[in-house]
Amino acid sequence: MLQMALRTTVVRVWLFLMVSTLISWWVGSVTIAGLGDSGNARDVYTTIVLLIAIIKVWFVIRYFMEVREAPRRLRTICDVWVVLVGLTIISFYPFGLL
Template identity: 45%
Template sequence: MPTPATPSTPATPSTPATPSTPVAPDTHRSARRRAVLVWFVLMAATALSWYLGDGHGARRAATVGVLVVAFLKVRLVGRHFMELSEAPRGLRLLFDGWVVAVCAVLVSMYLADSPG
């Protein structure tokens, strides 16, 4: 006895619906906590730069210290507030290399030009 015919369904590739993955509340808290911590570090670095620039310590060493602190702040802002920490590794390395190179050039220029 023949089997009854069943309606055929068209052969379409099934793509599972991917609902947007909600971000866990802990992730938001962690990101906020990290941003606040980086902000405090930036404020402390600003205070250190002000202290060094206000005549504390040897002038040349203080100036070099202020420059180095400034470029550490640039790196922190780039990594944490411009989201370079989530960027591809090559871009992060390029940015870090730029920070180091420009800082080194400025420090070298200052030390070469300032009297002993």
């Protein structure tokens, strides 16, 4: 039964989202615990968490909002939107705008 469930793409994407959530939680807890006390380490950890979030957004849009089956133009618009918003958020962070 488990093997059949793992064959579906949506289940694999869901598992990826769960694992990436745990990874970003761990990276965030390392920062909060004080292991990344230097400013550079905090910036790196925060950037990693933001990148994971951007990747997760792309997967949710693509697989759970059914954009993967949409016309190519809509897929491209969604991909460009995720990249632009993600880069904007990441570029704002070092300047203290977030």
